[in-house]
Ligand SMILES: O=C(O)C1=C[C@@H](OP(=O)(O)O)[C@@H](O)[C@H](O)C1
């Protein structure tokens with residue numbers, strides 16, 4: 001078992017951090033570039049394991065594609081391999097094989113792809129057996145389980161001989177990730193007709209144009225730096241995050257607004273964004289439907305700063321790298337916090353108790369965001385993070401970067 005001690009940092013901070021690149025943008029650019037014939041030039045591709053896995057599997061001629069724990073890689077490659085008529089076994093970690101894929105498989109089957117389940121109906125591993133002819137050009141798909149199914153279908157749709165119309169059913173989660181997909185498709189010369197009032201996305205048959213594409217830094221990764229500033233007890237704290245843009249494709253850039261209520265002022269600079277301390281509100285309410293990956297960051301900040309919170313839109317958290325609601329409940333308890341479901345499956349309250357005295361040790365549940373959300377508590381006390389290597393999924397240089405402002409010690 002590996003553990004890392006993150007030592008309390010109470011001094012002033014004046015630091016510039018070059019943020020890691022976005023794995024979400026990288027994985028879309030890689031799929032779209034592959035569909036354009038691999039002719040483009042992708043700049044600032046992420047070093048995240050999820051992206052490196054995508055690169056490896058796009059090149060591999062192996063009949064088995066093991067995506068490890070990468071959700072986008074699983075969903076995007078399933079659609080990509082299916083539609084490009086490749087025979088592949090799609091698999092991943094035990095947790096990946098508990099993350100549903102049935103909605104995507106049903107949609108691909110109705111379009112004309114041959115796909116079998118190799119273990120449990122609705123879940124990986126799957127066997128992709130090719131695509132002969134398009135059976136339909138209009139499908140309906142639930143929008144409340146994962147937007148990744150919709151992004152996966154959108155990206156392959158220009159290649160379908162009759163194009164594709166996708167009717168989105170029910171609530172739609174993670175919409176900014178769908179618009180990110182659409183904008184990246186457009187950057188490669190493809191037009192998508194999106195009618196959000198009637199929840200209809202249509203794509204005519206078209207060719208992607210290979211192009212040069214620059215990937216932005218990662219706003220989800222930026223959120224942990226916002227935590228550092230929000231939790232700092234010293235007012236003399238300034239961190240400039242390099243590589244971020246105000247007009248981002250990433251919905252997680254909403255962290256700017258969230259943290260403006262929790263004690264962090266953002267000022268955009270020519271190189272990125274400057275974070276400074278400001279006063280926090282006493283209460284906080286947010287709907288995370290559009291930005292599920294920020295929920296852990298914000299929950300930790302609320303408990304540590306003793307700000308009472310109300311969270312909605314957490315439905316998808318239970319089927320991510322771990323059940324993030326349960327993981328948060330377990331670990332927040334170690335700092336006197338609670339995340340309580342007050343209205344079944346919709347409304348949660350975040351409360352804080354008396355705080356903590358001994359050095360807390362946080363488990364990470366094979367979830368990079370658990371490690372990265374809890375480590376900034378070092379602005380208040382020493383903390384120990386178990387299995388710190390989990391950060392490799394999205395932000396491999398997280399500890400190296402954090403080490404610029406705090407002392408880290410590997411424990412046996
Ligand atoms: O499309 C993407 O890049 C992602 C979409 C989101 O998933 P869901 O659509 O399953 O919420 C998000 O949580 C994930 O980290 C990345």
Ligand SMILES: C=C(OP(=O)(O)O)C(=O)O
Pocket residue numbers: 069070071072073293320321369394
């Ligand atoms: C949920 C995440 O990723 P994925 O679904 O792509 O595994 C994440 O990065 O927080």
